[in-house]
Amino acid sequence: KDLAFRSEFGTDIYDLREKNFFGRETIGAGPAGEAQNRSVRVINYNWENYLTYIKTFGVHHINVVGGMSYQQANSTGSNIYGKGFPTDDFTNIENAAEATVFSSWEDATSFLSYFARANYKVNEKYFFTLSGRVDGSSRFGIDNRYGFFPAGSAGWIITEEDFMAGIKNVLSYLKLRASYGMTGNSGIPDYAHLALYTGVNYAGRNGLEATQLASRELGWENTAQLDIGLDFGFFNNRITGEIDYYQKKTTDLLLYRTLPSTSGFTGVWSNVGELENKGVEFALHANILTGSFIWTMDYNMAFNRNTILDIDGPEITPNGYNYVIEGQPIGVFKLVKYAGVDPTNGDALYYLGP
Numbered sequence: 001k002d003l004a005f006r007s008e009f010g011t012d013i014y015d016l017r018e019k020n021f022f023g024r025e026t027i028g029a030g031p032a033g034e035a036q037n038r039s040v041r042v043i044n045y046n047w048e049n050y051l052t053y054i055k056t057f058g059v060h061h062i063n064v065v066g067g068m069s070y071q072q073a074n075s076t077g078s079n080i081y082g083k084g085f086p087t088d089d090f091t092n093i094e095n096a097a098e099a100t101v102f103s104s105w106e107d108a109t110s111f112l113s114y115f116a117r118a119n120y121k122v123n124e125k126y127f128f129t130l131s132g133r134v135d136g137s138s139r140f141g142i143d144n145r146y147g148f149f150p151a152g153s154a155g156w157i158i159t160e161e162d163f164m165a166g167i168k169n170v171l172s173y174l175k176l177r178a179s180y181g182m183t184g185n186s187g188i189p190d191y192a193h194l195a196l197y198t199g200v201n202y203a204g205r206n207g208l209e210a211t212q213l214a215s216r217e218l219g220w221e222n223t224a225q226l227d228i229g230l231d232f233g234f235f236n237n238r239i240t241g242e243i244d245y246y247q248k249k250t251t252d253l254l255l256y257r258t259l260p261s262t263s264g265f266t267g268v269w270s271n272v273g274e275l276e277n278k279g280v281e282f283a284l285h286a287n288i289l290t291g292s293f294i295w296t297m298d299y300n301m302a303f304n305r306n307t308i309l310d311i312d313g314p315e316i317t318p319n320g321y322n323y324v325i326e327g328q329p330i331g332v333f334k335l336v337k338y339a340g341v342d343p344t345n346g347d348a349l350y351y352l353g354p
Helices: 162-167
Strands: 004-006 013-015 017-019 025-027 034-057 060-083 098-122 126-137 146-157 171-185 196-202 205-212 221-234 239-251 254-258 267-271 274-289 295-310 338-341 348-350
Touching: 126 171, 162 171
Parallel strands: none
Antiparallel strands: 004 013, 017 025, 034 060, 060 098, 098 126, 126 146, 146 171, 171 221, 196 205, 221 239, 239 274, 254 267, 274 295, 338 348
């Protein structure tokens, strides 16, 4: 009537007898218990090469940088849940009576970039920069995998000019700057451009189920940005600050375009639409007291407005809550209009119409 088990990996003796509610002895009736075993492996390769050239002749200074970079990231993982263990002393998943959930995954992405930048400075008061880069990402379709992103900027420290010498005791620093350039966005899931399938069990037989549509022409989201700014300082830079105006126009937005459910898919990743951001930023810093007791003050203020200019079709709702609608800010909500509280029971009331 007694049953004991000697562990294969030790000398412990486990008594598997347990009293039931009727005072009888049962064998092997351990706790139900659940356990999880999750394994993740991430490998990230980075290879970067730089070449720098610096030259000064008279009042002229040149700094040129060129190079390339390569990045590859791979991640694999598995996850399994089990339940029904004979005793609390058995914790390995293989001792579970039933595997309730099991899954595995593998993701990979790579980037290849070539870049160059040239800085030119004259007499410590005129500044010019030109840059350009070519970026390629495995997240995009074979037809649009690479993008070119140039940029340029200029700056002028006005207080270094001779005609400002008479007021430098008050206006100690004044710099005017402007820049224009393009940047790219690749913030989408890995394999977003591929037709994907998964294995399924259909009536006891193995099969394939299509889970994602191909998007062969999927490419970079491009943003062109103009910045105009003014940096200033008063009273030997006791008070400093900056004022900026910017305007950004984004084209080829990376959006998950909604599809009719009759297609068998919820949506497809696409380059669609245009978005504009523009605004003003202001920042101020003051050293009110210095010395053994320091008192500083910082103040900033920003105004931004973004508008969807075009989506080349009907409104898009990637998740059923946020919407992309022409003429509106990106990510707006569409909700029923609140009508107050029902005084009889306290329930919320909503208008049926617009």
